Amino acid sequence: MLLWNPADSLLPHIGPASTSLYPYCIKGVKHEGTPEGKWENINGVECYVGTPSGEYQKDKVLLYLSDIFGPQLPNAQLLVDGFAKNGFKTVAPDFFEKDGVPFDLFDSEEKRQAFDLQIWFSRHGPHITRPLLDKVVAALKGQGVTTFAATGYCYGGRLVFDLAFENITSASIANHPSHLKSPEDLEKYFSTSRVPLLLNTCTVDEQFPLPAQSQADVIFGEGKFTPGYKREYFDGCTHGFAVRGDLSIPQVKAGKEGAFKAAVEWLYKYGFGPEGKASKFGPEELGLFLRYQEVVNHLETCENPSGQQSRIVARGGGWLLKKGLWLSPSRWSAHLSDEKGFGSEPLFHHETRSKISPQAAYVLHNAHPVLSSVFDPYASAFKDIPPLCSFQFPLSNFYRVYSGTFFGILLIHVGTMHYKRLHSQGNCIKGVKHEGTPEGKWETIAGIESYVGTPSGEYQKDKVLLFLCDVFGPQLPNAQLLVDGFAKNGFKTVAPDLFEKDGLPFDVFDSEEKRQAFDLPTWFGRHGPHVARPLLDKVIAALKEQGVTTFASTGYCYGGRLVFDLAFENITSASIASHPSLLKSPDDLEKYFSTSRAPLLLNTCTTDEQFPIPSQSQADLIFGEGKFAPGYRREYFDGCTHGFAVRGDLSIPQVKAGKEGAFKAAVEWLYKYGFGPEGKASK
Structure with a gap:
């Protein structure tokens, strides 16, 4: 079921409203x-x-x-x-x-x-x-x-x-x-x-x-x-x-x-x-509390002198935002800027610059050319320090809350990756390992290890469902159980190991400490889509040589990005993206609309930093109401978070219903667009 009926947006201009129709209009809490x-x-x-x-x-x-x-x-x-x-x-x-x-x-x-x-x-x-x-x-x-x-x-x-x-x-x-x-x-x-x-x-x-x-x-x-x-x-x-x-x-x-x-x-x-x-x-x-999401929403990209990309976030109030400001990491002191650059009179009392740590000075020196002159005296002693990316800065080092007027700075180097999409490792690498005994087999296809689920009965041998995994790869039992489920519904399903046995370790499920310790940007440097896609293309080419003529794809998180990439080139005949990651909205949605002929099913949820509700609504506006002739549908699973369709906590009834609902929607979509043995309903 779609989250929004398009007609729901046509609210009455004014007139009688009922408490049952508009419950939040009269709900609230009296403040102290x-x-x-x-x-x-x-x-x-x-x-x-x-x-x-x-x-x-x-x-x-x-x-x-x-x-x-x-x-x-x-x-x-x-x-x-x-x-x-x-x-x-x-x-x-x-x-x-x-x-x-x-x-x-x-x-x-x-x-x-x-x-x-x-x-x-x-x-x-x-x-x-x-x-x-x-x-x-x-x-x-x-x-x-x-x-x-x-x-x-x-x-x-x-x-x-x-x-x-x-x-x-x-x-x-x-x-x-x-x-x-x-x-x-x-x-x-x-x-x-x-x-x-x-x-x-x-x-x-x-x-x-x-x-x-x-x-x-x-x-x-x-x-x-x-x-x-x-x-x-x-x-x-x-x-x-x-x-x-x-x-x-x-x-x-x-x-x-x-x-x-x-x-x-x-x-x-x-x-x-x-x-x-x-x-x-x-x-x-x-009072203003500088919050993580606020910081991310105000990212500014700049090039440091060595050409490496960094991200600086500075939050101030009103007119300061128009003029700019810089902040020292010693006590988050702030200086006004003017058209000529940074470093004019301090905005409020701060400790002397000599108390800025040399490492922090070096970081700021390399982060932005305008800051270089300010921090040159401190950075020169560290000119032989390796590039900025060698520094590790936990969020806690840059997340500060004070009374009165608040200012903050977040400086994180993430190479060429899109930090806004990687900032919250939380739901991207959270999950629960599911119980069950996988029944598929590992096969080497064009040199790529792939987990394969083959139907036990009749199936269309010229068709294959590509199962494109999240960052944990097909070694995750959850992924294997899903592959088996698709196979039981009559779809030959292939899950290539695009990370070559270097998917994220499952033990990050165990604790927040392990998740914080894992260096996700470095992992992405090894396994970005630019690395994974050629491996996927090798598998597709080999399957074509085996007589496969038609592909569908179902992707989860990271794999959702690849679903879009395949559809852009019309390699697939049906697309299913469950809480997709690394999409640029509305750009990738508009590109899909203009270039692809593959019917698109989106399985979405309430809390998803990778494909948030505004992006979901943009998808409805672009594809919905029959605009996308090949076919479009969006399922929304209330109360679920990013990752629910593959590694959600099944002890939570709402999440269990979401996972099962997303799987059912995928099976129905595949049947609707010609996959699976004819005349058979989903098992």
Whole structure:
């Protein structure tokens, strides 16, 4: 079953909604904290107002447009206070007039089911709330405000769009917006508005689901929307996360903080906030925490003097991102940069450069030409040190969290490999060895050892299913059992050992310590697709000489990349890619669409750093709704992680169901496209 029915993205513009249809609209958690703003009556409308304690631009106001709980919700007030602490005069009008949805709905499902959201909407539709908002805007203009930005949450996200349609605002931030019609409202924004747009989105959102998010990228992205566009995606979060998410869940806490930080940066970028000041990133509970995924999402590639590729990640706030910064590894001190280079006056107090370790200085010296002059005095003593790749830097050495303002740097050399796809070794090399007795045989085909499963009964001898393994190779019993399963369903199945007995050792399943110790980039240097593909081609050529005329391929993780490569050249007649790795989205998806005639089945899951949900949705947009004539289908297995279809933990019912479901879908796909003995259903 597909994760999304395309029709699901066409949500109602506005109108009655039921609690059962939109459960996350009224779910939430009340946050701890003491609001510091004040209530003011502005043109007859009660407003919660956050005013910066220091200097701020008095002709500019940030309109905080709340969800259906209104600005009485402490969470909203704390966010308003956070924006004020970053230098934005922030006004949150109560356009529900003290009739927001009651907070006690957070307490139980029973209360949520009892609440009549349809009747509430009839009292507070945008046709009622918008005039109240307009009154506030008019009064603020009368007070000398000339420029507005708007940040909206859920219900308020709709109003952000409405203001932008009329170009009343100068910057828009919509967090998991509700009641948008996609693609109509997105296209209207594109054609009518001059307002830069930031969207903070998430995984599970019945109001602005993944297809709508992908449509936004298609409409606004790649520089098409010249005023400015950015979409942040917070994996594992649900509708409402940015204002009322459960902060006891690390992923949700990171999402809420990340959305706030993204909003602050967006406002600084487009002229709000006191000039020359970096973001404070809100009160303590809203402080910016430099997180691994954030770092990866902001990779910058540069060439060091020796031509080796390195990756530098530097995170700062607002205007710093525009000008750049460098950071010393001694105490993560930061220096501003200007057009001429790095190394001007320090941004904040730091220990002297003499305390930078010589090794770290050498690394920074070699990492970027601009940094060379800064670290020359320390690097010269180590000019004979081997190249940068000889240094090993555990993530813990570069992952720091401090209070107040946060800065961090991650510097990792990974040769020519694509670090963004290799950064998280976790799910790539996690797994469980499955129980069972393999029944196939090892055969040497064109000098390549291959595990082969042969049907016991009749089968089509001119057809072969190529089983393309993950990084553990066909020596993994799990892979052999899957090969046997395909053979029992009537498919002659060949799993070439493309790693030549050098697949990852299974003992990395045993502990996190072993996984961290394994050098995956070095392994990829020996076994990248450029090395494995020629071996696969030798096997295919030999099988053709044996009379095989038609191939299908099923690939897992690493093998999913090879499935695509074979399909690009139309070597195969049917493709199955289960949680594929090393794909570039949307480029490889578009290339498949334009070059291949092989029907494509994708087995996907909830948590997959290699083929994440946005990429899955892009696949649906590119291939779905009959666009890809050869055939397309995507199966989605909720609650599963990358690797589930071959090495998932079968003691977890959801994962067991996912593995079995992916296998069943593969067998059905092969039968549908002419493999297997005719007239036989899957065993």
